Amino acid sequence: MELKTIEELKEILHYLPSIGLKSAERMAYQLLEMDEITLQNLSSLISNLHKNVTVCPICGAYKEEKCFFCDDESRDNTSLIVVTSFKDALAFENLKSYHGKYHILGGNLSPTKGIGVNELRIDLLLSRIEKENFQEIILATDPTIDGETTALYIAKLLENLPIKISRLAYGLPMGGHLTYADELTLLRSLEGRKFLK
Amino acid sequence: MELKTIEELKEILHYLPSIGLKSAERMAYQLLEMDEITLQNLSSLISNLHKNVTVCPICGAYKEEKCFFCDDESRDNTSLIVVTSFKDALAFENLKSYHGKYHILGGNLSPTKGIGVNELRIDLLLSRIEKENFQEIILATDPTIDGETTALYIAKLLENLPIKISRLAYGLPMGGHLTYADELTLLRSLEGRKFLK
Known part of the structure; x- marks a missing residue:
């Protein structure tokens, strides 16, 4: 038992790579709670997205x-x-x-x-x-x-x-701990070592 | 440096309780990658949301x-x-x-x-x-x-x-472990105990 509109919204929102089915459903209900002006703004931004944002041909x-x-x-x-x-x-x-x-x-x-x-x-x-x-x-x-x-x-x-x-240079990310670096990163940091003297 | 449209989308998506600023930005870019038909479907679902889904007066x-x-x-x-x-x-x-x-x-x-x-x-x-x-x-x-x-x-x-x-009855959730139940739940499960004989 589910509203058709919610099902349809869920299906599209679930296309977004980071959104699972449960999150898509939660979002659909959250949209339902939004005020009308915000919904119309969102709708129009989405509708005009490809018109307003294009890809530079260069x-x-x-x-x-x-x-x-x-x-x-x-x-x-x-x-x-x-x-x-x-x-x-x-x-x-x-x-x-x-x-x-x-x-x-x-x-x-x-x-x-x-x-x-x-x-x-x-x-x-x-x-x-x-x-x-x-x-x-x-x-x-x-x-x-x-x-x-x-x-x-x-x-x-x-x-x-x-x-x-x-x-770009490979090596240890700044602020990290050597213990947690993966083997490949550690290996690259050794290969790319800089001599100080 | 950010596209105006992306900024506006981000701001609205960030209204959704479960979406942080970083997720809103990621979603805005993911929308940009969607095909035109899907975007128009989504836009129209959002635009007609309050018209199609109403609250039962009873x-x-x-x-x-x-x-x-x-x-x-x-x-x-x-x-x-x-x-x-x-x-x-x-x-x-x-x-x-x-x-x-x-x-x-x-x-x-x-x-x-x-x-x-x-x-x-x-x-x-x-x-x-x-x-x-x-x-x-x-x-x-x-x-x-x-x-x-x-x-x-x-x-x-x-x-x-x-x-x-x-x-509704209070008590231990099914399938959980007693060790992990919080004190209040455990107390309620004790208070509400059922005598088996």
Whole structure:
């Protein structure tokens, strides 16, 4: 016994990766308790989402009127960070120490998930590199097998260009305890050790 | 640096009691990844929510065309379960062993939350009891201080009526371990012990 509307809401909310069926149901009832104005605001935001937020045809970032990165002329256009997602680019922005450009791939290469070269913005990356004048490209995909594969694949494509290519450093996360580091992280931190003298 | 639309979505989603700011942000981006048809379905469900789901003027349950409880003539109309919320009524329905009516209070009396007698459907309950022909009223509010206060308040109002009034049993939850029961539950299970011979 369940209201049809609640069932339908539940089904859609359950599509969201982080929402289980129980949470979706709870959310549906919580929406029912919201005031009418809030519901109409939410409905209209959702309805206009793809109209108001589009993907930048140059770098792949989400944008409203202007792309934060490509339409900002004050940015250093000699360096490029290549990331998996728009949120990863925002994570770098929050550091406030990098002022260059970004390229958002839209995923990592993953044979198991059926994500190949054509599913990512790799062609777009190559044509940008040809047209724009980057001196360094920082491959900042995730420190996972898929992220690593993607970085190596792109590095290979770019190996003959006279441009510096770098990859983020691996090692112990700051503030953590050595005891709790996984073996692979520990191994990488040993391999990447810096000599102090 | 954040998209305006994402900020606005985040703010509304964060209204939902179970969604923190980080989850609201994650959800906003996940919505952005949904296909257009799903977004329009979701938007329209939300926009029409209060139009399609209303509150039954008799028992306080959420209803679409018909009230599951009041418009079902096959139900036993001699007994009434009084609950805090519609979902609590559905929890009893799932047992499939009670076939009487329900009354949904819409909350518990709670001086700290500013919920008084007028915020609940207590007047409506009294006028139903006057008009309908209940022989037993089961007070099934939560086993919390507020739920208990509400049950006792209603029991007091009804004490002079020739109707059986009962309260749900307290005790150990089935399937749990005695070691993990809190003191109050254990005390209630002792007080309510049943003699086997």
